[in-house]
Amino acid sequence: MRNDQEKALIFEMSKPGRVAYNLPELDVPEVDVASLLPKHLIRETPAELPEVSELQLVRHYTELSRRNHGVDNGFYPLGSCTMKYNPKINEDIARYPGFAQTHPYQPEETVQGALELLYNLQEELAEITGMDSVTLQPAAGAAGEWTGLMMIRAYHESRGEGHRTKVIVPNSAHGTNPASAAVAGLETVTIPSDERGLVDIQALRDAVGSDTAALMLTNPNTLGLFEEDIVEMAQIVHEAGGLLYYDGANANAILGIARPGDMGFDVVHLNLHKTFTGPHGGGGPGAGPVGVKKILEPFLPKPIVAKNAEGMFYWDNDRPQSMGRVKGYNGNFGILVRAYSYIRTMGPEGLLQVSQNAVLNANYMMRRLATAYQLPYDRVCKHEFVLSGVLQKKLGVRTLDIAKRLLDFGYHPPTIYFPLIVDECMMIEPTETETKETLDEFIDVMLQIARECEENPEIVQEAPHTTVVKRLDEATAARKPVLRYQAQ
Amino acid sequence: MKYRYLPQTDQDKREMLETLGISSIEELFADIPEEVRSKGPIQIPEALSEPELVKYFTGLSNKNVNFSTHVNFLGAGVYQHYIPSTVNHMLLRGEFFTAYTPYQPEISQGELQAIFEYQTMVSELTGMEVANSSMYDGATSLAEAAMMASGQTGKKKVIVSRAVHPESRAVLKSYAYGQGVELVEVGINSEGVTDPAALEAIIDDSTAAVILQYPNFLGNVEDLATFEPIVHGNSALMVVSSNPLALGVLEAPGKLGADIVVGDMQPFGIPASFGGPHCGYFATTTKLMRKMPGRIVGQTKDENGKRGFVLTLQAREQHIRREKATSNICSNQALLALAASITLTALGKQGVQEMAMINLQKAHYAKQALQAKGLEIVYSAPSFNEFVVKLSKPVADVNKQLLNAGIIGGYDLGLDYPELAGHTLLAVTELRTKEEIDTLVQELEAITRA
Structure with a gap:
């Protein structure tokens, strides 16, 4: 197709009678639908879906793909999105039948390989970020932010400090930060950056108080600059009774170099589709695991994967203070598989490099x-x-x-x-x-x-x-x- | 160790450092205070070569019972269906899976058009006017629908049927707590459907929304027509969570008065994948579209008058509205929406109806066959491709024996509904042959009689 032509919609290519599928014939006795469903609940007008041949389908989506730019096509320096190469081997591995063809409700003893993978990923992400425990449930970075903030809220409430509702964010923060605070029932306080492009320490001092729930920070920040006063900032927030949240969107800068846990952060989310080669999928799926320090462990979403004395992996649902569930089933498992494959490919020295x-x-x-x-x-x-x-x-x-x-x-x-x-x-x-x-x-x-x-x-x-x-x-x-x- | 994803040679690095006027990469990290610098390597396993990696992950994969080793009758929200081969071939085109959100429409027309087509397909299936480009999954989509209903109506009470998926209700509970929304559950009657009388007793004009699942978690088809006047009579919104495949044979929720329809597109071309990634869908009316969460693609024209597509109605979203956004969602499930779209194209108008019909017929056959052998089919309400069987033994024990016979058994309803201990939820899709169904029936009969 020439560049200057409009691309037809799949619906515009449709012709009654064409098909691009093939299902087996019904091998059980057919019963009149009217005897199975009440008349008014039987669909009257079928959905107007395309009717095309298999080759038409293939050409259509091939043509659409040619009108799209991905990392495979060329350089993609989209800041804050970490558009790195998405390894092909990860796509193969995520499609292994023991991963792609398993059901989330299978008994634990039948999915030991999947649970082992999740357990190892929990442990290794905790080590990479310097945290004590990790949940793999959140589906994306913003979901991770919300999860982390809900845990912070539960923590304060458990201490009789439910009045701590203010989340401090610098004016350079990602838009998801204030939006996530809002959907966690918290309020945002925005503080300015100084002439260095870093958080204005005095402004932070002035902002913290008895109503502070947390400081949310990206480090390096969205200007790409390391918040070099981080130790002092952590001290200011902690002394005021607040916690520190690390937005891991920019974690690609610090692997093996400095860990959020060592900087004083209490909660970290990672965007596995960014730092750990997701891929980005045209907008998703992502995966936004959240790591926490000991004090927040009781509030983690449930279940998490645990290992018993016999070395068997199981779902730990016995978490009475858990903030609850943030997503159906076991998170975006397929993305977790890809990320783990990447971590095992790189190892400690590779991640540092x-x-x-x-x-x-x-x-x-x-x-x-x-x-x-x-x-x-x-x-x-x-x-x-x-x-x-x-x-x-x-x-x-x-x-x-x-x-x-x-x-x-x-x-x-x-x-x-x-x-x-x-x-x-x-x-x-x-x-x-x-x-x-x-x-x-x-x-x-x-x-x-x-x-x-x-x-x-x-x-x-x-x-x-x-x-x-x-x-x-x-x-x-x-x-x-x-x-x-x-x-x- | 060589790293195939890291292309800079020693010479490249030398040249770059020279340009920067420094002698080592280490100098670029001088702004990180010494006290927070890592003192040694991260304590994770050493790197694996590609063949070692394949061997390791093949080993993990082989430890899992799966649909290729066993015959599967487990559903409960995640289903094993036919996925045309074309789906994977198209998804693996790097132009799709290595792109991000189409911020630059001129070089993202492929993705944008695919989403526009997806939105159309979701609208068609659900009988709604508009749909967004996807949510994380069915559970979060349902929770977002409840939050949207509360925001739209300015009311804080949401009623949810106990026959809605337990995990969706759990996610809803988390969202509701976050935003100060009160949740009230309405019970299930002896037919295995939401009790209309119980709903009438608790609904009032402070109710923002009523959430029903169609077919519900127990596999039964809720009669939306009986609920519509109750919901709208109290000026609440009707939110329907629906298995989209069932809509190949069931009347569209939009035709039955739904204001928001949500669910998961997983049955269309998305592998079970141990629970994700799947693809939440979200559809509503034109009236409510400006309150809808998530990305939306719209059609427009370029400077030459040529048709094109863009992300639109962005004034709702977090990157513009920050704390006042309708939702905090940013990344979504675009690649899975594409998978669903390709599958809906492959199946097309006829295939979706045919596949839905085969599910309905085979599940009905299984029901009859079990009943004929004396097993108790609990509910008389109409069902689609799932149904509840009462067993004379604990479900976990029965499933263990089924596993030995090469079968993944049904879902243990006692885990979520104490009154349904000993009840199993079986799913029969188009992939189950008559022979496999007959084997299940024999095994269940033998196990429960023994």
């Missing part, structure tokens, strides 16, 4: 790009960094335009306009799995775009030029929503 190389790549890019773009916080970064497009804005080119121009060169752009505290922000995370050649090519393109902003801004302002569609009218999409296909 992951973070070292991620940080080296980010600093290298930051330094070279700072020759053409403003670097708002000029200090060593961790696995990611932010640039500002303010110099280009003066020339009439917005960061959005620069992002769109990158599409013409086959790149996924960085995260843009986040964190909110940097004007015309671009947040760039190269990850450790990219070659120096890829980084150099991307840098050259970014420098070329900076020159274009000066010499030929229209080419940037009107980008993209090579994609299957041009910029889309998002305002109309929101004002007059068309959320499904309707036959003409």
